[in-house]
Amino acid sequence: MYRYREIYSDIKRDILTNHYRAGALLPTQEILTEKYQVSRLTLKKSLNLLSDEGLVYSKQGSGTYVRPRMDSQSTEMLPLDLPVGVTYSHRDQKISSKLIHFNARLPTEIEQKNLQILSNDPVYEIKRVRLINKKVYSFEHSVMPVSIAPIDEKVLSGSVYDYLGSHANLQLTDARRVVYAEPANKETSQVLEVSLDSPIFVIDQIAYDQKGRAFEYSTSRFVSNHNKFVLDVHLNKNN
Amino acid sequence: MYRYREIYSDIKRDILTNHYRAGALLPTQEILTEKYQVSRLTLKKSLNLLSDEGLVYSKQGSGTYVRPRMDSQSTEMLPLDLPVGVTYSHRDQKISSKLIHFNARLPTEIEQKNLQILSNDPVYEIKRVRLINKKVYSFEHSVMPVSIAPIDEKVLSGSVYDYLGSHANLQLTDARRVVYAEPANKETSQVLEVSLDSPIFVIDQIAYDQKGRAFEYSTSRFVSNHNKFVLDVHLNKNN
């Protein structure tokens, strides 16, 4: 592994274990370069990572300070800046999927636009209910160009992202998410087992792979109040 | 201005104006260092900024590629990773506030925890309706320690963040946001002029200043469907 990553992890651990106290000054960059036996630039790269994460902030001419830590996020909340795929979020829980609908068809105009495909490029349409410990969790409607990779019902019982990673050398690296609230329609209320018109939290997502191709357009619906999403925002990045 | 920022802007402009086409290779770092007459490290810093923004991606041993551009976001959507303050989002629209409630009191337990204050540190409690072009837009309930800065009704007619920036040398640099959907209660439905139990999009926010102090705890409620929020996610940062 890289040196600046090691140093980053080392200092981060020292902060999280209160070895460096909140609000206190970190040692000067000169002292830290001696401690870790690296050049100042390498050390600075480590500090920049910490700064991007919001753990420290530097003031020119003064020093680098440890930020008071935000409360660690409650386990009930899911990070909004990670894949919606339940697989990644609840590692110790039993995730399963129930396939509601699976077929191929031609794309709608909106889908053509979002997936950057032509009107005669076929797409898969998939509707799944996601369950955690056999309890209904979300209702996911996704559309994927057939040209990306062949899909069958077996794949859909697990994580599609994992499958695409190992079989199509395709990784989710960027996503545009649009979030909003809406009343449950008939289908949603049935599937999520809530009453009609009750508030639903919706995440629309366009997923892009490492080369910037849009490969999935999906809408995920969550029962309100059961599910909250957390997002840590860092403005004023040094860059 | 810094050199790496200039180069970053220059290349970004070239990408956005299609001077460098989507999917195409950028010139090699060596050629670019000659073009801009800088060291490779400086150039690399510029490319890293572009990479963090998702405009390009680099493959070791191969080159740096221009990512196909995502659709520019619709004007109807507000970015979720910028201050909720309407002021920043709708620059060309007429923003106003209607003060519903303003007082000082002692904090609840939750507020003590979120704002990292003691039970006898007084807080301001503010309820405002935000309007765009005189149309109801959001209902904002915020709590702020009195110790941060003196507030009066005049300040509350404009942007509190602007006021804190100029009068208390305090800048919003980090925030933790929790988003979810809920049914409108009596107060919310009255203020936002919607029916009881209709879906409301909620953003809870803890705002931190440049030194990591929590200075505001707020809940903003938006009428569903009128308001959608967009978030661009970039995973796999090089770091």
Place this chain on the structure above:
DNA sequence: TAGTGGTCTAGACCACCTG
């Protein structure tokens, strides 16, 4: 005035991709 962080250089070596 002294000390600190921010930027920048020229050059080196390594890891990876493509012929």
Place this chain on the structure above:
DNA sequence: AGGTGGTCTAGACCACTAC
């Protein structure tokens, strides 16, 4: 094997803060 990007160094100068 050659070319590319990723990392790292030692040293320099500048900008800002604090005293």
